[in-house]
Amino acid sequence: MSGTYLGMPAFPVAAREAVGNETLRANLRHATHTIRDKRAKAVAELADWDRLREAGKRIKDHTLRHLDRYLVQLEESVTAAGGVVHWAADAAEANHIVTELVKATGEREVVKVKSMATQEIGLNEALEAEGIAAYETDLAELIVQLGEDRPSHILVPAIHRNRGEIRDIFRDRMASWGRAAPDGLSDTPGELAEAARLHLREKFLRAKVGVSGANFMVAETGTLVVFESEGNGRMCLTLPETLISVVGVEKVVPGWRDLEVFLQTLPRSSTAERMNPYTSMWTGTHDTDGPSTFHLVLLDNGRTAALADEVGRQALRCIRCSACLNVCPVYERAGGHAYGSVYPGPIGAILSPQLRGTESEIDASLPYASSLCGACYEVCPVAIDIPEVLVHLRERVADRGGKGHRLEKAAMKAAGWVLDHPRVMAAGERAASRTRRLHPSKPPGAGAWTDARDLPELPAEPFRDWWRKNRANDIEDGGA
Amino acid sequence: MSGTERDGQSRDGGGASVGSRERILARIRTAVADAPEAPGPVRDYLDTHTPDDRTVDLLAENLADYRALVHRTDTPELPALIGRLLADRGARTLLVPPALPADWLTGTPEGLTRIADDPAITAGELDAVDSVVTGCALAIAETGTLILDAAPDQGRRRITLIPDHHICVVRVPDQVVASVPRAMDRLDPTRALTWISGPSATSDIELDRVEGVHGPRTLEVILLTE
Amino acid sequence: MRAALFLTCVNDAVYPSTGIATVRLLERLGVEVDFPEGQTCCGQPQYNTGYRREAQPLVRRTSRVFAGYDYVVTPSGSCAAMVRGHYPDLGGEAAAALAARTYELTEFLVDVVGVTDVGAYFPHTVTYHPSCHGLRMLGLGERPRKLLEAVRGLELRELPGADECCGFGGTFAIKNPDVSAAMGRDKVHNAAATGAEVLCGADNSCLLHIGGMLSRESGAPRAVHLAEILASTEEEPWS
Numbered sequence: 001m002s003g004t005y006l007g008m009p010a011f012p013v014a015a016r017e018a019v020g021n022e023t024l025r026a027n028l029r030h031a032t033h034t035i036r037d038k039r040a041k042a043v044a045e046l047a048d049w050d051r052l053r054e055a056g057k058r059i060k061d062h063t064l065r066h067l068d069r070y071l072v073q074l075e076e077s078v079t080a081a082g083g084v085v086h087w088a089a090d091a092a093e094a095n096h097i098v099t100e101l102v103k104a105t106g107e108r109e110v111v112k113v114k115s116m117a118t119q120e121i122g123l124n125e126a127l128e129a130e131g132i133a134a135y136e137t138d139l140a141e142l143i144v145q146l147g148e149d150r151p152s153h154i155l156v157p158a159i160h161r162n163r164g165e166i167r168d169i170f171r172d173r174m175a176s177w178g179r180a181a182p183d184g185l186s187d188t189p190g191e192l193a194e195a196a197r198l199h200l201r202e203k204f205l206r207a208k209v210g211v212s213g214a215n216f217m218v219a220e221t222g223t224l225v226v227f228e229s230e231g232n233g234r235m236c237l238t239l240p241e242t243l244i245s246v247v248g249v250e251k252v253v254p255g256w257r258d259l260e261v262f263l264q265t266l267p268r269s270s271t272a273e274r275m276n277p278y279t280s281m282w283t284g285t286h287d288t289d290g291p292s293t294f295h296l297v298l299l300d301n302g303r304t305a306a307l308a309d310e311v312g313r314q315a316l317r318c319i320r321c322s323a324c325l326n327v328c329p330v331y332e333r334a335g336g337h338a339y340g341s342v343y344p345g346p347i348g349a350i351l352s353p354q355l356r357g358t359e360s361e362i363d364a365s366l367p368y369a370s371s372l373c374g375a376c377y378e379v380c381p382v383a384i385d386i387p388e389v390l391v392h393l394r395e396r397v398a399d400r401g402g403k404g405h406r407l408e409k410a411a412m413k414a415a416g417w418v419l420d421h422p423r424v425m426a427a428g429e430r431a432a433s434r435t436r437r438l439h440p441s442k443p444p445g446a447g448a449w450t451d452a453r454d455l456p457e458l459p460a461e462p463f464r465d466w467w468r469k470n471r472a473n474d475i476e477d478g479g480a
Numbered sequence: 481m482s483g484t485e486r487d488g489q490s491r492d493g494g495g496a497s498v499g500s501r502e503r504i505l506a507r508i509r510t511a512v513a514d515a516p517e518a519p520g521p522v523r524d525y526l527d528t529h530t531p532d533d534r535t536v537d538l539l540a541e542n543l544a545d546y547r548a549l550v551h552r553t554d555t556p557e558l559p560a561l562i563g564r565l566l567a568d569r570g571a572r573t574l575l576v577p578p579a580l581p582a583d584w585l586t587g588t589p590e591g592l593t594r595i596a597d598d599p600a601i602t603a604g605e606l607d608a609v610d611s612v613v614t615g616c617a618l619a620i621a622e623t624g625t626l627i628l629d630a631a632p633d634q635g636r637r638r639i640t641l642i643p644d645h646h647i648c649v650v651r652v653p654d655q656v657v658a659s660v661p662r663a664m665d666r667l668d669p670t671r672a673l674t675w676i677s678g679p680s681a682t683s684d685i686e687l688d689r690v691e692g693v694h695g696p697r698t699l700e701v702i703l704l705t706e
Numbered sequence: 707m708r709a710a711l712f713l714t715c716v717n718d719a720v721y722p723s724t725g726i727a728t729v730r731l732l733e734r735l736g737v738e739v740d741f742p743e744g745q746t747c748c749g750q751p752q753y754n755t756g757y758r759r760e761a762q763p764l765v766r767r768t769s770r771v772f773a774g775y776d777y778v779v780t781p782s783g784s785c786a787a788m789v790r791g792h793y794p795d796l797g798g799e800a801a802a803a804l805a806a807r808t809y810e811l812t813e814f815l816v817d818v819v820g821v822t823d824v825g826a827y828f829p830h831t832v833t834y835h836p837s838c839h840g841l842r843m844l845g846l847g848e849r850p851r852k853l854l855e856a857v858r859g860l861e862l863r864e865l866p867g868a869d870e871c872c873g874f875g876g877t878f879a880i881k882n883p884d885v886s887a888a889m890g891r892d893k894v895h896n897a898a899a900t901g902a903e904v905l906c907g908a909d910n911s912c913l914l915h916i917g918g919m920l921s922r923e924s925g926a927p928r929a930v931h932l933a934e935i936l937a938s939t940e941e942e943p944w945s
């Protein structure tokens with residue numbers, strides 16, 4: 001993934017700052033609770049939601065099981081419809097392919113539709129290094145780009161910014177990127193959206209190259225699908241002469257009819273609408289309608305490594321709806337930046353360590369960035385068992401025995417031995433109970449716990465002693 | 481067979497990219513070699529959630545719910561309605577798809593300039609046009625969605641995108657289906673499809689919904705009984 | 707009817723009152739209760755922290771200790787979820803068999819014993835926190851609420867944001883202390899806002915965390931396990 005995130009501190013360190021930022025906490029709380037409630041209503045409208053969810057899961061699992069076949073079929077369909085297909089094993093190769101394609105047009109700028117895949121590979125930075133300006137056109141991405149910021153949510157990347165901050169960014173930064181913000185710009189969402197419309201329109205109208213991702217690709221027909229709301233997607237997909245779409249290999253589905261499932265589950269899970277305002281579907285090139293040249297760059301970049309993991313591969317079902325972020329109590333408090341990846345929240349915690357490996361501090365800490373409450377699994381429209389994958393990845397991290405984990409493993413082994421010897425455990429419990437009056441309320445070494453909570457007073461005797469005195473006829477220690 | 485083999489661009493990277501197609505496909509085959517078979521979906525989800533006699537009313541409700549302006553009329557009254565909507569808007573220029581039924585525009589205001597959808601017209605020129613009138617391929621009641629497939633009564637995708645005012649005529653009940661699954665069979669995936677559910681919108685600022693960003697900020701839908 | 711009490715390690719060492727209450731409650735309902743003393747820990751702390759291998763001896767032990775019982779009852783949704791959700795994968799046939807015979811307390815009462823009115827008396831205002839594992843992994847649904855609603859003298863108050871995690875999450879509370887505490891504080895504020903005297907839960911590990919924060923932050927309401935409320939009668943009131 002992008003170099004932007006190299007050297008990120010571990011999740012707990014990064015989260016501490018966010019937890020202490022009351023404004024950010026309030027912004028996130030308001031936003032996630034609003035959309036979570038709306039989603040619940042939108043989903044409740046469909047009596048067959050569970051069946052749609054199961055169908056979506058199966059379509060994805062089946063596709064992943066035969067991914068080679070469907071990608072080859074997709075390549076044939078797209079090629080037959082007038083497109084050119086490229087294969088990129090990693091971020092560097094994808095960036096190189098796109099850069100060369102843009103250079104070949106002779107253009108020095110591109111307009112971009114919001115795309116997780118191009119963020120993942122750091123395409124904007126790669127283009128900039130070659131002297132090509134990449135303009136983000138989604139309103140939230142524009143806010144992030146102008147503010148030299150990082151996205152913090154999959155669907156609403158500027159969720160961490162309030163209207164006042166956005167007004168300031170537009171007022172201070174728009175002029176250096178193109179049309180300046182109108183004088184006297186207020187902080188009402190309507191005026192801010194209008195400023196973005198005016199700023200971006202000149203870029204759309206002169207654009208010769210568009211860059212996008214895609215939500216789905218249909219192997220059978222070669223059709224690509226982009227879901228959006230603002231119309232910036234339609235602008236980028238139809239006005240330029242050249243369209244380059246960078247899409248993860250896992251985005252393919254076998255048939256046209258498979259879309260009917262995701263067209264129902266994605267909008268309701270994502271923006272909590274029955275349908276998002278605009279969905280574009282295109283198949284290769286369409287004569288005089290839209291780009292005359294279409295390139296599809298199929299991206300691996302760690303996906304095949306995730307596919308090889310029997311538990312972890314279910315993360316590749318993800319359709320990037322972000323419902324899991326909106327219900328996650330950890331995301332709500334820690335914010336998106338703490339996840340050190342373009343994929344924040346629960347899905348990020350299982351995707352990033354699989355795509356990037358668990359070597360870095362941030363990636364080794366992500367599988368633990370969850371209380372395993374299961375709210376994410378409950379709302380996932382493709383039934384990714386995120387807690388299951390988190391626990392599985394913890395095992396991988398623990399096995400590597402990195403920082404802190406060797407000691408932890410030794411402690412787990414010792415505890416395991418005690419717990420496998422009930423007499424020893426009972427003796428320990430009794431000793432603790434007998435000496436309970438001597439225990440400090442903040443014992444040394446328990447800092448992480450007692451910084452925020454008191455420890456309960458230990459009982460006069462453990463339950464097993466009460467049982468022996470009051471109920472047991474037979475005092476044999478059954479399991480020792 | 482593949483685009484890659486014809487494509488010189490991806491070979492310029494110092495050899496790293498040569499054979500990426502084969503490498504990725506090989507990685508996939510290795511990755512899933514021991515994976516259990518995964519059968520496709522059982523399509524036991526509902527074909528529709530709506531009684532057939534409710535589809536047109538539901539379409540109207542759902543369009544309005546997402547801030548489209550909905551009008552109902554019949555064939556004789558259609559030209560006058562279109563004329564009134566354009567006049568109310570103060571439109572001076574109107575984009576016209578190549579095969580829009582000619583009688584739809586017999587009631588347009590005096591002095592309205594009609595502009596044909598010509599591939600030679602630039603995006604900048606389209607930006608100066610006030611309104612566009614089109615038909616549609618299909619509408620979905622449950623989601624309040626209009627689907628355009630760039631047929632001659634709708635024109636190229638850009639003409640319903642750049643002007644700020646779009647009037648879309650839906651023939652009811654023929655062009656209305658209840659649900660998304662029922663729409664799929666009636667669409668041709670080889671065409672360029674645009675699904676429109678209300679005017680463009682954003683919720684990017686504090687999740688406060690604002691209608692109208694880049695697409696037409698005013699979407700008027702005429703439900704036409706023939 | 708005979709059932710084995712799977713008390714769990716936290717309850718044994720820290721909350722014997724929950725075990726005693728569970729025994730009294732079940733005996734009052736005519737269930738013959740046994741406490742196999744070879745039991746220790748279900749292995750969840752190890753498993754959830756990524757130490758699958760270290761959990762396995764405990765899975766085998768637990769499966770062996772409870773092998774002879776038709777019903778195994780535990781006053782912990784979290785440990786029940788560990789057994790039901792993960793034992794079949796971790797411990798083979800014996801563990802899978804235990805998974806099929808293990809009931810969380812409210813499931814056992816409502817589904818097996820077939821009661822919602824257990825004859826309890828508890829003249830206090832109560833708000834109920836449904837712990838995540840009981841709520842989502844076991845799908846306890848309305849069972850705890852039905853049991854509480856049938857308690858004489860008890861006034862039940864809605865807990866705002868009830869389905870949100872309290873922030874305990876086992877080692878999560880240690881590994882991510884700031885986020886855990888922030889979640890806990892929100893839970894505590896929601897509980898305090900109900901004005902209830904008692905915050906009731908069916909999982910003492912969550913109550914250890916929430917109660918520890920209540921004690922630090924406001925002192926009210928008091929965290930009490932559901933079993934203790936259900937065990938309470940006019941003759942033998944909770945204290």
